[in-house]
Amino acid sequence: xxxxxxxxxxxxxxxxxxxxxxxxxxxxxxxxxxxxxxxxxxxxxxxxxxxxxxxxxxxxxxxxxxxxxxxxxxxxxxxxxxxxxxxxxxxxxxxxxxxxxxxxxxxxxxxxxxxxxxxxxxxxxxxxxxxxxxxxxxxxxxxxxxxxxxxxxxxxxxxxxxxxxxxxxxxxxxxxxxxxxxxxxxxxxxxxxxxxxxxxxxxxxxxxxxxxxxxxxxxxxxxxxxxxxxxx
Ligand SMILES: [Zn+2]
Numbered sequence: 001x002x003x004x005x006x007x008x009x010x011x012x013x014x015x016x017x018x019x020x021x022x023x024x025x026x027x028x029x030x031x032x033x034x035x036x037x038x039x040x041x042x043x044x045x046x047x048x049x050x051x052x053x054x055x056x057x058x059x060x061x062x063x064x065x066x067x068x069x070x071x072x073x074x075x076x077x078x079x080x081x082x083x084x085x086x087x088x089x090x091x092x093x094x095x096x097x098x099x100x101x102x103x104x105x106x107x108x109x110x111x112x113x114x115x116x117x118x119x120x121x122x123x124x125x126x127x128x129x130x131x132x133x134x135x136x137x138x139x140x141x142x143x144x145x146x147x148x149x150x151x152x153x154x155x156x157x158x159x160x161x162x163x164x165x166x167x168x169x170x171x172x173x174x175x176x177x178x179x180x181x182x183x184x185x186x187x188x189x190x191x192x193x194x195x196x197x198x199x200x201x202x203x204x205x206x207x208x209x210x211x212x213x214x215x216x217x218x219x220x221x222x223x224x225x226x227x228x229x230x231x232x
Contacts, residue, residue: 017126029112056103077164
């Protein structure tokens, strides 16, 4: 048996800002939970009563159609939180939130947030700041999908994922990335081969390793930098 170190709440920047603004009461109101891939935090139309702040995990926010297909609209890591609609007073979720990368997520009940903020209509400047950033990110991602190539979008996805990780290696199947980006699996396989031949990544039994970040950055569109400026 060995103990796995739990990352502190401050590993999440939105939570760190909340602690700084509202004191230790925040720290006492959050609960760390270890999640695995592909745990679902909430489904579309679920009644969401708490916010999820990843400390080491990465959450994928997904929109779905009537045929059951799903497309990722945003990823959430240490920079923010899932449950924005609930935070804004709409408890029925418009999106599915699924754990894409395993790790620790801090949960904060909305009732706990109300206690911390001393109001029945909680509103926090640090959390509002993340909501604004998320809206900007969603707008740029919509532009990217309409205008840029799948190769550029895959490079943007990989770099965004890397920015939320501690290492340069993670598990990702072509199928799951194709599903999230809403493209065919063969398209992702073609793109992955391109990136491998450029020396940007290696791919081995579902494990992606970014071997040359600079090369990956040379394959990406300007949307990556625009989004990164919002997030960091
Ligand atoms: Zn783009």
